[in-house]
Amino acid sequence: MLNENLKTLRKQRGLSQQELAVRLHVVRQTVSKWEKGLSVPDADTLIRIAEILEVSVETLLGGKMSDSEDSEGGKSSSEIAKQLTQINEQLAIRNRRTKIVLKVVGILLLLFFVFTLLQIVVGVISFEQVQTHTRVDVQEVSG
Numbered sequence: 001m002l003n004e005n006l007k008t009l010r011k012q013r014g015l016s017q018q019e020l021a022v023r024l025h026v027v028r029q030t031v032s033k034w035e036k037g038l039s040v041p042d043a044d045t046l047i048r049i050a051e052i053l054e055v056s057v058e059t060l061l062g063g064k065m066s067d068s069e070d071s072e073g074g075k076s077s078s079e080i081a082k083q084l085t086q087i088n089e090q091l092a093i094r095n096r097r098t099k100i101v102l103k104v105v106g107i108l109l110l111l112f113f114v115f116t117l118l119q120i121v122v123g124v125i126s127f128e129q130v131q132t133h134t135r136v137d138v139q140e141v142s143g
Contacts, residue, residue, distance in 0.1 A: 002087060003037035005062045009053045010035075023052050040087045043080050 010020055010031075017031040024031070024045060033039045041049060050057045061083050
């Protein structure tokens with residue numbers, strides 16, 4: 001996929017994320033997000049990346065060759081746009097799932113915290129009641 005191919009090709013060319021970012025006029029974190037599969041570059045940037053890495057956009061995307069290729073042997077802009085749309089949809093689905101999981105974990109942690117706090121409060125109240133109801137009377141024995 002794009003993220004794996006980008007990382008592999010960048011390393012093969014001996015470029016750091018920072019060097020590629022400078023050539024693309026983006027910050028290093030953007031390249032990192034692309035390589036982690038957290039986001040994807042737009043079509044124009046994808047073309048510039050392919051030029052810098054001296055590969056076709058098709059190779060960068062990791063797609064199979066098709067009959068809809070243009071005269072230069074690469075995919076047409078509409079095909080690239082379709083692939084990027086599919087990648088963006090997959091990322092959106094993954095992000096939604098991640099958000100749901102994080103919300104569930106957050107709710108569970110909040111419930112655990114509230115339950116623990118409730119136990120502490122009940123324990124303190126019980127302890128105070130035991131202390132106020134338990135008196136020890138000491139009688140002096142004269143002898």
